[in-house]
Amino acid sequence: MIQISDSKTIILEDESYEIEINSDKAIDLTFVIQNNTNVLVNIQSCPSLHISCELKEDYEAKILYWNSSKNELVTSEEYNVYRNGDLTVAYGECNLANTNRDTTILLKEAGANAVLSSASLVNVNKEYRMRVVNEAEHTHGDMKNYAVVLSEGKLMIDAIGAIKKGAHRAESHQTSRALSFAEGQKATILPELLIDENDVQASHAMSMGRMDEDQLYYMMSRGLSIEDCTSLIATGYLLPIVDVVKDENLKETLKKELEGKIQELCSM
């Protein structure tokens, strides 16, 4: 495990990494990817985090940021993906502290591919601004945001998919789903598609709202309490985020943490 308490540049040349950030000051990290790699970044504490990352041609990188911080986290992240590079950036947010993220992924050369996804159990303020920009032809961007908003939570996602002039046959897609279980919970999702080329594919799908009453009745008719149903549904929404991690032990640890947090918060 790599422990981070100061700003630095990290060369990622192995298949998998576990990085832990624990600092009471702002951190500036640069990832230079020189192999296909799978990275778990566990944020224990850090008031302000800046990430810059270059994914060179033909490499595949999957990075999961797992927010375990007890204090507010503000991040700004920039990723450049080059020819045929394949990048996944994912956020697991089930902690009880505010988060403010600003993420930009630039698909700079032909064949570059990126998936930007989040899974959030929201019982505080979570605010994300996400941009995936197709700068070159045959690039593919996908944003997937899943959130379960609880009674004290407030979610705001500004998801921008942009296709620049000349990015022929580029694709920009996004899916956002926010689920709540009671009245008065707040979620705002702004899906934006800024298209400056004709020969492209772009889409967005969004659903927000309370759990369907018929579904709740069906599940309860098999003996589950409202809290059991909430936990099961929330787990189904959020758990797939841990699949980004390749290491089975790590995946199991994160899964248990997320399930525990869901059970704790959903039965409150």
Add this chain to the structure above:
Amino acid sequence: MKTLEIKNLHVSVEDKEILKGIDLVVNEGEVHALMGPNGNGKSTLLAAIMGNPKYTITEGSILYDGQNVLEMPVNERSKAGLFLAMQYPQEIAGVTNSDFLRAAMNVRREKPVSLFTFIKEIEKSINELQMDENLAHRFLNEGFSGGEKKRNEIVQMKLLKPSMAMLDEIDSGLDVDAIQLVAQALTDLKNETNMAMIVVSHYDRFLELIQPSFTHVLVNGRIIVEGGPELFKKIDDEGYDWIYKEYDVEPAAQDGKRRALNTLGTCAVRETVNGSKK
């Protein structure tokens, strides 16, 4: 002995009275067929017993094993032994059959079911009902065909082992072979647990396999005539018209204009597509 006792039950939906005073007693191990034209209250009765929040009980009582069912939330009714195999099972994306069923089994036990026992039981049920072997890992009913959904209701029933099973047109959407499979699974479960059953069906073929000892005919929110197995056979041969004449009743009109069906084998979907018989 666990007994379901319904007295003078009146049920409304959005201020419209659907059930107008139902009395019914079902004892442990008994199989009751509930018949009647579409839209006359059969599903409403089962949903009211299970506690569907869309239905309002305006009068009457339901006791099960001496407990006041009407005071129990839906999940407590299930834990008390009631099970409703629904006509239109819900699809729940993101929740696997396996997680759902394990959770449902665990809420009715002091110690959670072991993974080994659970896998053994669910695989056995899946095999018996000839379902997709990946069923456990698929999301609950999502993307299932009509027949798969119905068979999945029986898989759930086999794992939860209710003492009172209510089947709301479980045979609709099933082909002939699947009807046989489902009937066999129900008969086996009944032999194993001595559960009671209330079966809503339009099909004589299914009822012949399930062998109800009691038949109740619900017309316009009331049980108009009761009898043994000979009654569902007579209805299969002659339809409902003789009941309307003999007991001087009119079936509830559907959508304000549709007259009720007068044959046993007509299904609601076909009715909707082709228009009602006059």
